[in-house]
Amino acid sequence: MSDRSMILTLSCPDRPGIVSAVSRILFEAGCNIIDAQQFDDNETGRFFMRVVFNRLEHANSEADIAASVEELAGRLSMTFNLRQSSVKKRVMLLVSKVDHCLADLLYRWRIGELQMELTAIVSNHDREHLACTDLGQLPFYHFPVSKQTKMEQEARIWGLVQETNTELVVLARYMQILSDGFSAKLSGRCINIHHSFLPGFKGAKPYHQAYERGVKLIGATAHYVTSDLDEGPIIEQDVERISHRDTPDDLVRKGRDIERRVLARAVRHHLEDRVLMNGKKTVVFPG
Template identity: 80%
Template sequence: MLERTAILTLSCPNRPGIVAAVSTLLFEAGCNILDAQQFDDTETGRFFMRVVFNRLDEAQSQEAIAGSIATLAGRFAMDYTLREVAAKKRVMLLVSKFDHCLADLIYRWRIGELPMEISAIVSNHPSDSIASTDLDGLPFHHLPVTRQSKMEQEARIWQLAQETKTDLVVLARYMQILSDGLSAKLAGRCINIHHSFLPGFKGAKPYHQAHERGVKLIGATAHYVTSDLDEGPIIEQDVERISHRDTPDDLVRKGRDIERRVLARAVLHHLEDRVLLNGKKTVVFTD
């Protein structure tokens, strides 16, 4: 039934009748609702909803349903997305020398845990610098970055994203700060993993900063990229307890495990249309 299953996400100013209007539309179109989640943000007055539905035997065509949803969206001033589940998103992975997140994402993709297509892997280092990751059969692009070539290489990344019809860019420990221009082009579809529990310990060497402060918990944060460094809307976080016996190297080692699972969860949430932007924050409809 995957080819007949779709996901609708929407956000709009809150008012009575939104849920009834959506469910009535799908019922009259001959669809069955499989899962529905909603959230009313009383602080902003906005309403958020995610609906998974499938078309039954006598249902309208997907095109007709899409047209009806577009009309409804105009009526309620909705921002919305509609995607058939069978249409997997195309993902570009950017990495530098630390490849533990890249290796984890590729493994989860190969075993079917991440429903995506890898459109490209881009690194500012040659492939032999990440030799511990199996890149067999995957399109790899070496785009070295210097102070002089940074803008040229960013233009190439953007061109590559367009050529490969990339839906999502993942900075899997890509140790380069994206320019304001590229960040704006990728708004809402570029995820970064930061090796710290934001908003604390931003920037370089957060584990060393945490060690100097004697923290008892370390963490990692996956967030959407914006022009403000490490300030983008947060998608997923996790922590692990440490002690005074742990050195900065211990924190880095333990942090790798947190980074892998946090980034994988954030990417999966995005792939399944579970993340809706809410200003500087996100609404994440988990299982």
């Protein structure tokens, strides 16, 4: 994306003429729409839209375009986000001992698949537990935690989030339940990967739970974190077929592959402003 490319996402009560109004504003501002996607939710009566556009040579300034969108938002009771496409979002990764999701995210970041700026890697275990992952010179923070120090440890993470201007926190198999207060602070900007096809098999050892039930499909779910454990708005899911021959270890092995790709897709969707909140659900525009 060039410095003149911008992304506008919006949602509002559905009514005729929204697409026309948005297009007119951008046309009059000297912009060229290069991609537009929309969705009408008949159940909730809300309209969702994602527009990617370029500011042409003699286009209005970003501030003027933002002011025009703001004026439209007031008329349509619209919530929106407008940003320059080339500006990378600042991301913090949290991890415990199991680091396959962390390693995958770092690999995708290094080859340019995930356009983000890493602010920190935080773990409740020391760096030696992540020996399989090349952290290089990335800023790493060891914040140990116990039942007695949980609130203090979360305060340290929150302080780091603020200090580094982190916009997205990713729980890359961070095996700690966030407190209600911390979850509220990170509302809409914290993604978790759960090694289960939610809402089934929540909590500890979901693959072993699945094995005991004799399931034929296992999966993983990436969702936004809320105070309701593993029940936040779902961003991405995937499954894989298994058979009676698969042991719990086989399920764990296959599950690792699903977790990696589901989390990576969810993070990419968020980085590209493809996810819009719709109550307890999300609207995810494909890309």
